[in-house]
Amino acid sequence: MNVLFVDDEAGFLDIIIKRFRKRHIDASGVPDGEQAIERISEGNFDVVVLDVQIPGHRSGIKVLEEIKSRWPLIEVIMLTGHAMLDAARAGMDNGAFDYMVKPVDFDELYYKIIDAYKNKSLQETKLKNKMIN
Template structure:
């Protein structure tokens, strides 16, 4: 089983192709998307995605706007913002909208893998807590 189910969103195809190879070698199951709208469509069709690696600067719907839409529709999915054009303002905006972390391109692959792993663990932990709460609710209704 893969360490994490990842959606990689970036408009630069060569970057996406390279990252898929590097992350797949590290036992991650990676789905590509090349813009915000495609990312939302892929999330809708694959409920197993746990972590989104999301470029900030993209044509059309940018990363910050895409992050907002992801958090609206899939609040438990963790998002790591990735950019070659980092500004303090965009980092703060991303964190306010619920980004798990914010990394500069090019980032060290081991650092990215570590962040994706942490984000996947956090998502699974939240899901477990929700299931536990639902089970408690069911068992208290029966008594």
């Protein structure tokens, strides 16, 4: 499973990537939306954990919209602070798998990512079966 974390908090990225790698998940991170789109274009990601408030020309919602437009099977989990709950809910309306409020509990995030990966795998299987029939 490949997971991309998009967050401008370098300390958070370092810690979360190390913790997920200890659980044998291929995790990487970028600090903004432009780099996120670039990395997704180059790689094969299953789940993206995306902060609603990221620097750059694209907001978290704009990045979500582009991901779902170009790679609809990638599942996206939005991260938000309490003040940005409306934005996270807007993310759900735009195809996000779910959202979580920061600070996130590592185990909760881990299980949410597992659920998102299972959902992606299920959608891929349905698509393959539809193509065969």
